[in-house]
Amino acid sequence: MSNLAFQDSYPEELSHCYGCGKNNSHGHQLKSYWDGDETRAVFMPQAFHTAIPGFVYGGLIASLIDCHGTGSASAAAYREQGREVGTLPSERFVTAALNIDYLAPTPMGVELELRGVIREVKARKVVVDITLSTMGKVCAKGHMVAVKMPETMMSSAVTNDEFSCN
Amino acid sequence: MSNLAFQDSYPEELSHCYGCGKNNSHGHQLKSYWDGDETRAVFMPQAFHTAIPGFVYGGLIASLIDCHGTGSASAAAYREQGREVGTLPSERFVTAALNIDYLAPTPMGVELELRGVIREVKARKVVVDITLSTMGKVCAKGHMVAVKMPETMMSSAVTNDEFSCN
Numbered sequence: 001m002s003n004l005a006f007q008d009s010y011p012e013e014l015s016h017c018y019g020c021g022k023n024n025s026h027g028h029q030l031k032s033y034w035d036g037d038e039t040r041a042v043f044m045p046q047a048f049h050t051a052i053p054g055f056v057y058g059g060l061i062a063s064l065i066d067c068h069g070t071g072s073a074s075a076a077a078y079r080e081q082g083r084e085v086g087t088l089p090s091e092r093f094v095t096a097a098l099n100i101d102y103l104a105p106t107p108m109g110v111e112l113e114l115r116g117v118i119r120e121v122k123a124r125k126v127v128v129d130i131t132l133s134t135m136g137k138v139c140a141k142g143h144m145v146a147v148k149m150p151e152t153m154m155s156s157a158v159t160n161d162e163f164s165c166n
Numbered sequence: 167m168s169n170l171a172f173q174d175s176y177p178e179e180l181s182h183c184y185g186c187g188k189n190n191s192h193g194h195q196l197k198s199y200w201d202g203d204e205t206r207a208v209f210m211p212q213a214f215h216t217a218i219p220g221f222v223y224g225g226l227i228a229s230l231i232d233c234h235g236t237g238s239a240s241a242a243a244y245r246e247q248g249r250e251v252g253t254l255p256s257e258r259f260v261t262a263a264l265n266i267d268y269l270a271p272t273p274m275g276v277e278l279e280l281r282g283v284i285r286e287v288k289a290r291k292v293v294v295d296i297t298l299s300t301m302g303k304v305c306a307k308g309h310m311v312a313v314k315m316p317e318t319m320m321s322s323a324v325t326n327d328e329f330s331c332n
Contacts (some may be wrong), residue, residue, distance in 0.1 A: 016216050018223040026214035048192035050182050051260070052315075052323040057184040058261050059232050063225025094217070095224050099265045105319055149218075153271055157218040 005031035006039075006071035009086025013157045014149075019067035030064055032071040032114070039072040039116035039128075045108060056106040064114055065130045065142035066095055072116035073126035073146035080121045093126060093146040094153070106132070106139040124148040171197035172205075172237035175252025179323045180315075185233035196230055198237040198280070205238040205282035205294075211274060222272040230280055231296045231308035232261055238282035239292035239312035246287045259292060259312040260319070272298070272305040290314040 007020040007030065018027040032041040043064055051057045073093040078085045106112070113133045120127035130142040173186040174197065184193040198207040209230055217223045239259035244251045272278070279299045286293035296308040 014218050016219055018215050018217070019225045021216075024214060024216070048190060049184050050187075050190070051184070052180050052319060053182055054322045055319065057229075058264075059185045059225070059229025062228035062232060062264065062266075063223075066225050066228060094271075095266075095268050097265070097267050098224075098228065099263070100228075100261075101263050102261050105260075105316075150271075153218060153221065156220045 003033075004086060005033055006075045006085055007031055007067070010074075010092060011090050014090065014092050014154070016157075017067065019063045020071060028063065028067070030067045030071070032068050032075070032116070034075065035115075037118075039068065039075060039114075039118075041068045041071075041114045043112045043114070045112065047108070050108060051105075054108055056108055056112070058102060061102070061106060061112075061132055061140050062098070062100055062142075064112065065100060065132060065140065066098055066144070068114040068116055069098070069128045069130050069142060069144035070095060070146050072118065072128045072130070073144070076118040076121050076126050076128070077148075092149040092154070094149050095144060096125075096147045097145040099143040101141045102139070103141060104137065104139045107134055110134045169199070170252060171199055172241045172251055173197055173233070176240075176258060177256050180256065180258050180320070182323075183233065185229045186237060194226075194229065194233070196233045196237070198234050198241070198282070200241065201281075203284075205234065205241060205280075205284075207234050207237075207280045209278045209280070211278065213274070216274060217271075220274055222274055222278070224268060227268070227272060227278075227298055227306050228264070228266055228308075230278065231266060231298060231306065232264055232310070234280040234282055235264070235294045235296050235308060235310035236261060236312050238284065238294045238296070239310070242284040242287050242292050242294070243314075258315040258320070260315050261310060262291075262313045263311040265309040267307045268305070269307060270303065270305045273300055276300045
């Protein structure tokens with residue numbers, strides 16, 4: 001099995017996401033991997049990713065859960081088909097619904113750990129539960145319904161690639 | 167009634183949020199206002215806020231809905247008490263739960279409009295429904311449960327202010 005992050009296996013023209021695209025130099029470049037049957041990513045917030053001083057901004061938490069979720073959905077779809085992540089045709093998912101419960105304030109200055117559990121895999125839909133923790137304590141829980149990226153978005157991405165963030 | 171944005175009326179030590187704090191020079195600085203009984207904000211994404219080329223990043227959408235929601239919650243709490251936004255004691259809310267349905271891809275290059283409808287106002291809890299639209303078309307819907315910011319966070323903010331993002 002490849003050691004490539006899920007997001008680093010996306011096709012070049014679909015790798016501009018601010019949250020996780022390797023071709024977005026301004027973005028978070030989140031990288032998710034299998035860890036047994038769960039998926040895992042870590043992220044260190046920068047000082048300006050604050051909500052109020054001392055605590056991480058909830059929008060960043062939502063963003064990381066979102067990108068870890070769609071990455072996990074992609075990986076789960078490949079696994080379901082017995083295919084290596086990144087092989088063609090591409091399995092690229094987008095978020096249909098994202099529910100987040102903020103359970104505790106997330107402290108700044110420590111690494112965030114995201115863990116995903118795949119709940120359901122269908123041809124065009126994957127359901128993922130995600131936790132975001134610091135120092136072993138769960139600070140937020142996410143529930144995501146991800147759906148296969150529409151063909152119209154994929155073809156639009158190719159058309160618009162020259163106008164992208166690089 | 168003041169023309170100050172809800173977020174610009176937050177106390178100085180609670181104005182560092184990456185999404186909407188006037189004291190966060192790196193952030194989005196979202197500004198929300200009353201528009202009749204609804205709340206409204208607009209935002210123009212930058213080129214790098216992309217999901218895939220041509221479309222806005224879902225994490226930004228979640229972030230904007232989050233900050234418009236907590237700002238709306240604060241304003242609704244003041245209105246419920248017949249007080250001017252920004253007067254003391256401060257009504258500052260944080261997100262307990264955020265549910266987002268992504269209804270359609272959000273195109274880049276056009277202004278995003280957020281509108282909030284206050285569904286419930288209690289002393290320590292406000293419920294807000296939010297839409298995010300481009301050119302009159304709703305691209306995402308959010309449902310937020312916001313709760314009064316815990317005293318521990320408020321006092322921590324004062325303590326940590328010198329280590330903040332500026």
